[in-house]
Amino acid sequence: GIAAKIAPSMLSSDFANLASEAKRMLSLGADWLHMDIMDGHFVPNLTIGAPVIESLRKHTTAYLDCHLMVTNPLDYVDPMGKAGASGFTFHVEVSKENWQELVQKIKAKGMRPGVALKPGTPIEEVYPLVEGENPVEMVLVMTVEPGFGGQKFMPETMEKVRVLRKKYPSLDIEVDGGLGPSTIDVAASAGANCIVAGSSVFGASEPGQVISLLRKSVQG
Numbered sequence: 001g002i003a004a005k006i007a008p009s010m011l012s013s014d015f016a017n018l019a020s021e022a023k024r025m026l027s028l029g030a031d032w033l034h035m036d037i038m039d040g041h042f043v044p045n046l047t048i049g050a051p052v053i054e055s056l057r058k059h060t061t062a063y064l065d066c067h068l069m070v071t072n073p074l075d076y077v078d079p080m081g082k083a084g085a086s087g088f089t090f091h092v093e094v095s096k097e098n099w100q101e102l103v104q105k106i107k108a109k110g111m112r113p114g115v116a117l118k119p120g121t122p123i124e125e126v127y128p129l130v131e132g133e134n135p136v137e138m139v140l141v142m143t144v145e146p147g148f149g150g151q152k153f154m155p156e157t158m159e160k161v162r163v164l165r166k167k168y169p170s171l172d173i174e175v176d177g178g179l180g181p182s183t184i185d186v187a188a189s190a191g192a193n194c195i196v197a198g199s200s201v202f203g204a205s206e207p208g209q210v211i212s213l214l215r216k217s218v219q220g
């Protein structure tokens, strides 16, 4: 379905207090917690992996929306499934050969498969993954180059969201990077319904107000 999902990116939280930061976001109205898994290879940054997801899972039943910015996503399926990840979104750029196997294994582990694409990757590359007999359930359109929080939203990525929304009226379409009060309207009107927001939420004096504003913009 295309209900609004507001997903604070925990990359902008205080990692030393992850459980309390997660609970704070949920109490302020977050639907999902966006977890950025980076391997220092697919992107020039290194964050967290399955052990941290497993630790966080002991403190919350929330939907953990895991975004895998890694070169070998297949290696992460079992560990992330055991750790308690809810969504497993891999990048199309590194999955051209094995996406069918990936999707199948993600589902077998009880996770919801999604596919992400970088700003320079053509939208056509995800069509087979959405249309196959074993489809992904979400497309994540990166609105910055993956790797770091706090970057500037790239409006030229919105054409991909528009095209996707027109083609797939009920698909979950997530946007990630530079989303906040000043960019949400263009993303929402292009058709995004799952909104990741890191620095705009965690950097706000009233994060709950930002979460509500994002939700209102998506729901209209």
Ligand code: DX5
Binding pocket: 009, 011, 012, 034, 036, 067, 144, 145, 146, 147, 148, 149, 150, 151, 176, 177, 178, 179, 196, 197, 198, 199, 200
């Ligand atoms: C970037 C990550 C994003 C990031 C978003 O590679 O995928 O999830 O945390 O942070 P903001 O909202 O600050 O751009």
Ligand code: ZN
Binding pocket: 009, 034, 035, 036, 067, 176, 196
């Ligand atoms: Zn992300």
